[in-house]
Amino acid sequence: MTGYNSNGDVATSNGNHNNSNSNGTNGNSNGHSKPVEYTAQELHTKQLPKVGNFKMCSRDCCSKQGGANNKAGNSCLDKKGGGGHKEELVVPTPQSLLDNNNRIQCSLSPEEVRALRVLNEDTYPYEVIQEIADFIVKRAGIRPKIGIICGSGLGSLADIIQDAKVFEYEKIPNFPVSTVEGHAGKLVVGTLEGANVMAMQGRFHFYEGYPLAKCSMPVRVMKLCGVEYLFATNAAGGINPKFNVGDIMLMHDHVNMLGFAGNSPLQGPNDPRFGPRFPALVNSYNRDLINKAIEIGKTMGIESNIHVGVYSCLGGPTYETIAELKALRMMGVDAVGMSTVHEVITARHCDMKVFAFSLITNKCPIEYSDKKDEEANHEEVMAVAKNRQKACCELVSRLICEIQKGS
Ligand SMILES: O=P(O)(O)O[C@@H]1C[C@H](O)[C@@H](CO)O1
Numbered sequence: 414m415t416g417y418n419s420n421g422d423v424a425t426s427n428g429n430h431n432n433s434n435s436n437g438t439n440g441n442s443n444g445h446s447k448p449v450e451y452t453a454q455e456l457h458t459k460q461l462p463k464v465g466n467f468k469m470c471s472r473d474c475c476s477k478q479g480g481a482n483n484k485a486g487n488s489c490l491d492k493k494g495g496g497g498h499k500e501e502l503v504v505p506t507p508q509s510l511l512d513n514n515n516r517i518q519c520s521l522s523p524e525e526v527r528a529l530r531v532l533n534e535d536t537y538p539y540e541v542i543q544e545i546a547d548f549i550v551k552r553a554g555i556r557p558k559i560g561i562i563c564g565s566g567l568g569s570l571a572d573i574i575q576d577a578k579v580f581e582y583e584k585i586p587n588f589p590v591s592t593v594e595g596h597a598g599k600l601v602v603g604t605l606e607g608a609n610v611m612a613m614q615g616r617f618h619f620y621e622g623y624p625l626a627k628c629s630m631p632v633r634v635m636k637l638c639g640v641e642y643l644f645a646t647n648a649a650g651g652i653n654p655k656f657n658v659g660d661i662m663l664m665h666d667h668v669n670m671l672g673f674a675g676n677s678p679l680q681g682p683n684d685p686r687f688g689p690r691f692p693a694l695v696n697s698y699n700r701d702l703i704n705k706a707i708e709i710g711k712t713m714g715i716e717s718n719i720h721v722g723v724y725s726c727l728g729g730p731t732y733e734t735i736a737e738l739k740a741l742r743m744m745g746v747d748a749v750g751m752s753t754v755h756e757v758i759t760a761r762h763c764d765m766k767v768f769a770f771s772l773i774t775n776k777c778p779i780e781y782s783d784k785k786d787e788e789a790n791h792e793e794v795m796a797v798a799k800n801r802q803k804a805c806c807e808l809v810s811r812l813i814c815e816i817q818k819g820s
Pocket residue numbers: 563564565593616618646647648649729750751752753790791794
């Protein structure tokens with residue numbers, strides 16, 4: 414189980430379950446095999462053994478032996494030979510964790526309980542975010558000024574960072590894990606064009622099962638690390654008929670479809686140390702940076718591939734129906750995706766300057782058709798992103814260079 418000591422070092426997170434025996438169990442004295450220990454992150458991911466390997470230990474079975482309260486150690490598991498479940502990893506049922514007074518038998522340390530609580534809460538307390546930021550800054554040895562979130566297939570934006578210190582999400586205490594192809598799950602801290610930067614190679618999406626506050630929690634980590642500018646990038650479908658595959662749309666506004674449905678990364682109690690209860694979102698996208706990016710596009714000779722437009726985030730993971738795409742177009746949306754908006758809201762809430770762009774990876778159809786090749790798919794999204802990574806990297810680094818010149 415993950416815990417971390419006062420130095421902020423991860424105590425146990427190497428994925429080795431040293432306490433386990435060859436069955437993957439580590440029997441304890443109350444008659445139940447204590448399951449192999451997992452880090453908080455592992456509990457949340459696919460790394461757990463298949464359920465097929467488990468044998469559930471029922472209350473009936475164990476109550477004959479004294480149940481979870483049986484301190485004598487003579488449960489079904491401990492029987493040598495006949496009758497016991499010894500051959501298989503046994504996971505206690507919820508009922509079997511209760512003692513005779515229906516109280517939960519719990520042998521977790523306070524750190525383990527805290528890690529599990531953080532894992533299960535929708536929002537992160539300020540103190541936990543501060544701890545994550547301290548963990549990163551201490552190990553990176555620098556305070557980043559610019560935060561970059563790499564969109565699907567755009568992880569190479571982080572590969573151009575110099576003197577990079579790389580943190581796997583799984584090794585950062587209380588950090589979620591990336592589950593989507595094209596999102597490596599690494600935080601890269603270093604320098605770019607002389608600026609201290611940190612980049613997320615992999616973001617968190619609502620459709621992965623994370624609540625929005627968790628999806629955008631790293632933006633708050635960035636803030637507490639010292640980040641002033643957020644660069645958010647994404648792969649998106651082009652709804653504006655003038656957009657072509659491979660074009661770049663600089664975001665100047667968004668339509669928050671998840672917000673229309675009553676979902677916000679700022680839901681829940683507001684912590685004024687981050688920002689106000691009711692933040693305004695007009696002028697969320699920094700005009701100065703948009704204008705600079707347009708100028709950079711001209712000098713790169715790609716002005717005809719650069720647009721300024723409105724992005725909308727849907728929950729995903731499905732791509733849109735024709736009726737949805739028509740509705741979005743009527744609302745003034747130019748490009749549609751499954752991310753970024755909640756990150757921008759979180760960044761504006763804590764007063765970061767925001768620059769964001771969409772790489773148009775597919776043209777969204779607006780007429781019904783039987784043509785399979787007009788349907789969006791993630792392989793195409795990734796392939797287009799790979800093709801355009803050079804232009805995206807150049808745009809980002811030249812814009813950072815401009816920021817550096819002005820500071
Ligand atoms: O993380 P982004 O928004 O770049 O990824 C987009 C949206 C989905 O995650 C995926 C669909 O292909 O690409």
